[in-house]
Amino acid sequence: MDGFKKRLNESVQLKLSVTLSVAILVVAVVAGVFSFLSAFDEAHELQDDVLRQVAQLVDWQRLPSFPSVADGRVKDGDEEARVIVQRLGDGDSSTIGVDSGGPLKLPPTLADGLHSLDVGGEAFRVLVRTTAVGERIAVAQESSFRNEIARDGAFRTVMPFLILVPVLLLVVADLVRKMFRPIAAVSAEIDERAEQELHPIDDGALPMEVRPFAVAINRLLGRVAQAMDAQRRFVADAAHELRSPLTALSLQAERLQDAQMSVPARERLAVLRQGIERGRNLLDQLLKLAKAQSVAESATSPVSLQGVFRRVLEDLMPLAEAKRIDIGSEGEQDAQVWGGELDMIALVKNLVDNAIRYTPVGGRVDLSVSTVEGRAALCIEDTGPGIAVSERERVFDPFYRTLGSEQIGSGLGLSIVKAISDRIGAEIRLGFSDEVKRSGLRVTVLFPKMASVSVHTDHKPD
The missing domain is CATH 3.30.565.10 (Histidine kinase-like ATPase, C-terminal domain)
Structure with missing residues (x-):
């Protein structure tokens, strides 16, 4: 974890990618939760409207009686998906259970409107309505089925977020990497240069925010090139200027050798000539090094x-x-x-x-x-x-x-x-x-x- 924090503080690209990704995830989670809850509530509202429409249809048709479900026809359909329509109080005298298609045992004192009730250990959504002829009816549906339908609809609403958010994160990461690619290319180009390659870098492909930094680097490269040129010129000029006095010393030592002198003096003269020769070789090597570090021979x-x-x-x-x-x-x-x-x-x-x-x-x-x-x-x-x-x-x-x-x-x-x-x-x-x-x-x-x-x-x- 500490290593990741260190990389995050050191890398602008990583910090930008992580920040954008976290922002996208937070917005996606908030929007997804809001969409899910909104779709879930809207599905329940639509289901309540279905109960109202069924009750209104029964009122308009003025059905005199409600069919018995004791014949088991409900077993041929979906038990959870059925809508129960009954007169309020019919369930008190019925011996048929709800799971077998019988009416719900609802208290006759229920007020008109929507109710969420627990009947026989199962949750139901019940609409109580008084018809035009003064008859009170109840339209009910099992709550578990309603919740399942609502959840499925809400998940379908959130599904685009679940699919598009990962794609958006990949697009953002790729976009950030491409934005920093010119900077990485310039860095690689500078890193591959030899010591003598101090020409300015091309800042045309760099973003406007980074271009002043590239211009500053170019100015620094120019100053370094000038300093290196001055150093090479100094070495070459100094070596060239020292060749003349060393050559004169060598000639004087050769003439001195012809003079009469003692054996110890002649030995010291030989050592002196060797030292002069080493100095001349050193100057020659300095001149060759200065030339080798200068512009290449075409x-x-x-x-x-x-x-x-x-x-x-x-x-x-x-x-x-x-x-x-x-x-x-x-x-x-x-x-x-x-x-x-x-x-x-x-x-x-x-x-x-x-x-x-x-x-x-x-x-x-x-x-x-x-x-x-x-x-x-x-x-x-x-x-x-x-x-x-x-x-x-x-x-x-x-x-x-x-x-x-x-x-x-x-x-x-x-x-x-x-x-x-x-x-x-x-x-x-x-x-x-x-x-x-x-x-x-x-x-x-x-x-x-x-x-x-x-x-x-x-x-x-x-």
Whole structure:
């Protein structure tokens, strides 16, 4: 009950549906009870009119006597439905019971008019009338039959309420749901957006009461977009401005190396040059991250993943050979995907660079293309330590390094990969290359179906 009250307070749609349903039920119950009682009383009035008409007919016809019912003819008809007509006082001398068709034992002192009497343990409605010749007669009918007829008529009157009210409740619930459907559609559209999609929402289909809220959200999205653009510009400008002094420092360190100096000084110079080189690599990664988070590169033609592999391997082969890592493309399958060629190269290069850095000497790095769930997928596997399941969400954060890592890097490689994947609508999945030993890293990038042009097997690896 508490959970329902909480949902009722939190949901306008549920509150509106429940309020309208309760209001309809209350009105229907009140109207139904009033209709039932009115129809019940009206049926009794009509039955009383029948008694009056029978009495008037007897008076007009001036029947001299009333037939005896001792012959049992009443048994051929409906006993409860019969109307008893007798002279007042005839029942006192009769030996025939009422159930056998005999007259009612009515007191002769009854006043003219309608009476509800209990005769012989049964309830009767009796009309007493004095005829034109001064004779007093009684017209009676059993009350149980009258009540049954009245109830049936009253229930027939209420039956439309019993049928239409549930239908009306369903119509109201469906109508309320349809009224809130545009809001739910806008909410789903916003929820499915990527982080970089900050364009205004379409408020044309929204109700007038909700439209100001949508306009406020659009203004907020605009301010957020401006703030993110300013942040990206700042990172790109700062990285660009810092490249020049670092390049100058690198050149001065190279010239200083040619000078005569002691062995300790030369060792310190080597450390200085390594630090300068790391700073330059960090600035390059910052520029790549800013570019990856900016507007997507327009794709004019499909890009071959195997072609991207070849270009990346040409650049990173010296790094792999220095660690004696067996690296190459596995299989003959290729996929043509829609995407900027530079984006594809940056994505694959950062993944392969990470794999080489974290794979121990003499390890293995494999690149492959396959089809997963009907989508083109590239897969990069290595024999390194892998990434723990608890850290797989955080490794895409900028500057985050896995615990216990001894590799030198900027911590921006996977952030660049994630930014490019989100921008082109691809999905990244991380796993172990060896599930039994829970070691090694397998990175699978699944491209959207609409981006996949063809998957064929006529490509031969280098």
